[in-house]
Amino acid sequence: MNTTTFGDRSGTPRGGALESLGDARQCAVLRLVYERSSAGISKTDLAYELAAVTNDKPPDDVTNPEYRREQVDCHHRLLPALIEVGLLEESGDGIVTTDHPIFDTLVFEAIVEGRLDGLEDDLETLIDALADSTRRLILTVLDERDRPIGVEPLARSLAARTNSTRKAISDRRLERLRTALVHVHLPVLADADLVEYDVATDRISTGERRSFASDRSATESDSSPEGRESTSPSRTVGKRGNV
Structure with missing residues (x-):
């Protein structure tokens, strides 16, 4: 079971990535690298x-002085700073984003664009x-239903989706x-208002903040057949030497 949290990728204190995302200039760098998708960006072009x-x-x-400062x-x-907390990594001569779970949700877009709508404290x-893959799968199961679900059927659904063998799922x-x-x-999901969990009636349903956990690729695919790359503005930056 994946229990990755924000500091686990690089051994840095938990919450390190949150501090990076609270820095406007680090957010700008992260956005620029992310817009290049898997191709990444050279350090020169990034500057x-x-x-x-x-x-x-x-x-x-x-200008040359402006470039040099950056x-x-x-x-x-x-x-x-961004590499240390596991958000970026070097790949050949360039910089690319990692597989950090934040990039899979609309939370990332809300953070880098400053659209937190009062969520800063939470x-x-x-x-x-x-950050946990099981919790993301729970949200997926709930999204596919039009009514609440109980703990027992939810457990069975999770077990079926994560069963890598043809063997029967054990008790x-x-x-x-x-x-x-x-x-x-x-x-954990209830504390984040991502689900509503009524213990007395054994009923689980999506919460008020579910939209912030929506998958970016799914949302963007709905609005554009080409997916994520078509939603980012096309940037053509010529190859630049080290001036």
């Missing part, structure tokens, strides 16, 4: 584009709830899942 964002001008109009800040502060609770496996749901996953 030019960051300078363009900072100075509100096209990348080709960035190059130094990227090299000494911004990139090391942000860590929300993201911790989404012991189901009991472990039921215990984890009742004592760990459902309380």
